[in-house]
Amino acid sequence: MAETSDRIVIAGAGHAGGSVAAMLRQLGWKTGITLVGEEPLPPYQRPPLSKAWLTGEADAESLALRPLGFYNDADIELKLGVRVTKIEPREHRVTFSDGDTMHYAHLILATGSRARRIPLPGIDLANVLELRTAADADKLKHVLKPGARLAVVGGGYIGLEAAASARALGAEATIIELAPRVLARVACEILSNFFQDFHRSQGVTIELNAGVAALEGAGGAVAGVRLADGRLIPCDAALIGVGGVPNEELALEAGIACDGGILVDLAARTSDPAIFAIGDCTRRPLPLYNNRTMRLESVPNALEQAKQAASAICGRPPPVPEIPWFWSDQYDLRLQIVGIPFDATEIVVRGDIAAGKFALFHLAADGTVQAVEAVNASTEFMGGRRIIQRRRQLTAARIADMNVTMQELAS
């Protein structure tokens, strides 16, 4: 028989964990909340780490999700520098890395994801970096001096944003990508080509179809990236950004169903009714896409699932389903993507790609808009969100016609 508790334990104090704690108080949860985080910092925003924070436009204080006094005022117990090491679902009990144990009424797993590590020779050399935490970002900022050479392994969002920030700081950047194009996993070919051209115009070198054989060092620090074709890319630091892996081991060991992410429903509930999971560590259904399941590594997803979990726990109606969206800032480009083009058969360009102000509409065979990728085109992004939500069917000719306003397209 489990010892009864009226406490909510939140494992993970990132954007998801910090937000769900605050939302539980907003929705009237009166009893104990314990927020457990492995990092030494209270919850902070990760997106600026590769953007405004890295280039010095945002300071450390502005990263904090809430002021430190908030947790005290809201009676949220913060346990930092500690992680949950074991869950005993039948006892409703967790064990922490410092040896303490705690009973819970509800447990929320917000364990996030970690940078994928590739077993390359030289991976342990100094200045071989990843970018996940504020501590990682500190190390990267320290090496990005004018004239320094950064090699970026992986042409995803983290890699492209870091390369753009490196250029803004006067450092050199080379992006090394295994696929034939950057952003291959997350964007369409037109967008990949646009970003490749733009980065090259800003002085970034991009190596495509390029495997990495090893990281080579001098005096214990990385000095170059050896490509599979034998060439050496000399560098002062190497940033490895080849995707994220969900932190699901804790859940797996407790017998909670996982499948490349902790499986949750639209209330963010796992296979154990007392245990919820939110954010990067989950695989979740997408109600606007026939409940396909997917891992969404994004702040909006973390916040939506935080709302789902807090609403379910506090007995409130579930929040309105949101369409997945993502954003990225590089140089003076703002990329905003809404929706996911699972069944898209056609891409329609609206605007002027050469002028760097355009949107790509992804249409399914019946003309339903599934996703919109917008570059410096926020009206198209916002209008696209409404069009997708309302399942509007549009013709390619009308979308491409700039004489038809977004208001008209969305009406």
Add this chain to the structure above:
Amino acid sequence: MPKITFIEHNGTPHTVDIAVGKSVMQAAVENNVPGIDADCGGECACATCHVYVDAAWIEKTGLPAPGSQEASMLSFAAVTQPDSRLSCQIPVTEALDGLVVRMPEGQH
């Protein structure tokens, strides 16, 4: 410190203190006022910190410039009105002490 009052869609008021130089959105987030999601953290990228500025204050806060990033983002935000603003784009000044803003029914 200037005081700002947020009125939830259901009429519940929240009056909070906020330092000059922060944004009206930060005043809500730092004080856990419900109804301001602020997904993007103040980058004017998401339109989830949408508020209606009280008529008495619209002259002091101003409206988004036509064609601006804020105006674009507001063009399709949930239930916009002529007095709609994105609260992350309103910097707090002494002149805004006493500001009253209302929240839309939802941010999505």
